[in-house]
Amino acid sequence: MEVSIVIPTFNEQNNIVKLLEKIGKLATKCFAIEAIIVDDNSQDKTISNISNYAINSENDFFKIKLHQRLNKSGLSSAILDGIKLCTFKFVVVMDADLSHTPEIITKMINALQNSYDLVIGSRYVDGGKIENWPLKRKIISKGATAIAKIGLNIKQKDPMSGFFALDKRIINDINFDAIGYKLLLEILVKKKGIRIKEIPISFKDRDAGKSKLGYKAIIDFIVSVWKLYRYGKKIKEPRVPVKFVSKTGRFFTVGASGLLVNILTIISVIGIGPFGHITANLIGILVSMTSNFILNKRWTFEEKDFFKRNTLKQYGKFIIFSSGGAAIQLTLYNHFREFYEIPYYGDLIIAVLIAGFGNFILNKKFTFNEKIWS
Template sequence: MSEDLWTPHALSDPEVSIPDGGEVVAGSVTLIIPTFNEAGNIDELLSRLADSLPAHLPCEVLFVDDSTDETPAVIEKAALDLPFRVSVLHRESATGGLGGAVVEGVLATGEERAGTDWIVVMDADLQHPPHLVPELVGEGERTGADLVVASRYIPGGSRAGLAGSYRIAVSRGATWLTKGLFPRALRGISDPMSGFFAMRRAVVTADALKPLGYKILLELAVRCRPAKVTEVPFVFQDRFRGESKSSAREGMRFLAHLAALRSATPLARMIGFGLIGLSGFVPNLFALWLLTHAGMHYLPAEIAANQAGVLWNFLLIETLLFRDRRRHRHWADRIGRFAVLANADLLLRIPLIALFVGRFGMQVLSATALALVTTFVLRFAATEALVYLPRTTRTRTRAARTTRS
């Protein structure tokens, strides 16, 4: 996160008097509220928070704002008479969507709010009831939990605010999918799609987070692995004002986010690489059928059709496996290297088969299978190292050479 992407503005005094004569010490609890054109909800949200937050709960509200409307000005005006600190971190570039906004807020709690013990994440549209904020933190303190999730799917909770059967079905389907993909990381979390939760700041490794879209709880649970998780029920409310930001595009980003999380380990990436390679047979064979039926000789048609499979594999690998590494090389450089490696696989496989049969006396089918496995492993390793080599590795190498010289 670079400082020129956001500017924090303290909109009220960090230490103010409260009715019982004590003082609110900013930093113990930080509410992170991402906003995108939520001007119509700010007054009501802050009013309800003022009514809900007890005097003994040291609290600050941090809005991470991507708005193009007057939301920051509305926050500034509404914050003048509140018994807690309110700040705005406005981002010029909405990198990572809502999840990216939350991560920048989390990073801010480590940089300028080092005293923060708890981070509470909630939406600004009042579908997350503000009066539950003290209960989330209190439940964490009582149970010693690292993560407290407000759940719609435990006794006492409800998804009443989800508008229409379509959104209900999408939410339920996403919940089943995520829990099926991450059974260990999401153990004890009945509502991984919830955007309302409290987490101890000490267990959040913000530098490891790579959010994509709006499901930041999933990102935190999978990458930070809190040791103890508990839940409190909540009734999902109707939006106070405005319209939902959910869209088909956000749905696609969510699926890409799932793929990125699931492929975080080398073994998972290798399995994904193999599955994508298998799927490449479909465009390959379809292109071969088209070319041969158009009258092309089968040998050049085989070579040309192989490129259709290569392009298909490249697009899926870019989107699902190495999305976070695409910035390390220009796209033309990446696809060129990938194509060379994919076609070199054909040149390597035939000599390997001949070696296994002629030198080691293997049967043709078993030799072919072994050659396929060998070239697959080599191609995966070469693709990861030569096409998607992280920039940090190259930087360290250059630094080491400079030091030695």
């Protein structure tokens, strides 16, 4: 049995050798492993640590290849560059920050040998779990997963996983956009008819180094989902009835994105200059209202013309009705903070969810002229 393991890195000096040590222990006479490390011009000791480890640790069954790129060009493109360098048919993709357990790799390869084409290390199937994640990360992950599943009609429970294995022949005919950091999502959308298996993993948040999740990653994700949605329409992929399920699903998907925008905006501006909790909430509400309106008009109802006077009327209605929800959010938020010992993120999330439901009902009925239960 042979496997190539692609590991993208950027400033992972504290993690990469520990990961390679764990992978090296899996290599035996019956299980040859090559680790393909694609580094995006790390500014710490990642490169030297890899080189020093390789000198003393490579053997007949465990090889290490280091590919250095001059610029930080994105995770998906790093993975694709790594796959091009793979010697073996079976390829595993995993993170360098020790969040993925190498011991699962043998189960993945066994599944590939048993006629599966793609194996996903899933946090959300039975038996899967996430350890040591802050509430903010859980919200972002669940929200992004919901957006991907509903917006792109994906059945797998963890399409956002960064830990997966595949027979590299299945991607030979895919024209990748390689935007952002979720190559698996693009494979799931663009490669139909393959056998897919999800196996449970225990995902652990990094102990050392800095998370790569930031606003750029979130923007890249939104752009990627939009491109993949347009790809699905272009090839006329069969979809469930549009009138109820699709439009309602899209509206809730936009609501989920608005929740993320709201919370991330609030978290980002709290403590900056004069911005306290109330001011941060107001800013978060305005930003999420505007993004929700634009996405609903363009995506949910597929209106392309943003220059008609009707757009201003729609936006005005949207703001007016959403302001009712904003008032509810602020009232509940202050109430929870004053009378209940709920951690900040907890009272924020409850307030946003209740207000968001009110926004949906009012705007569905009056702004976009839809029957509430249609």
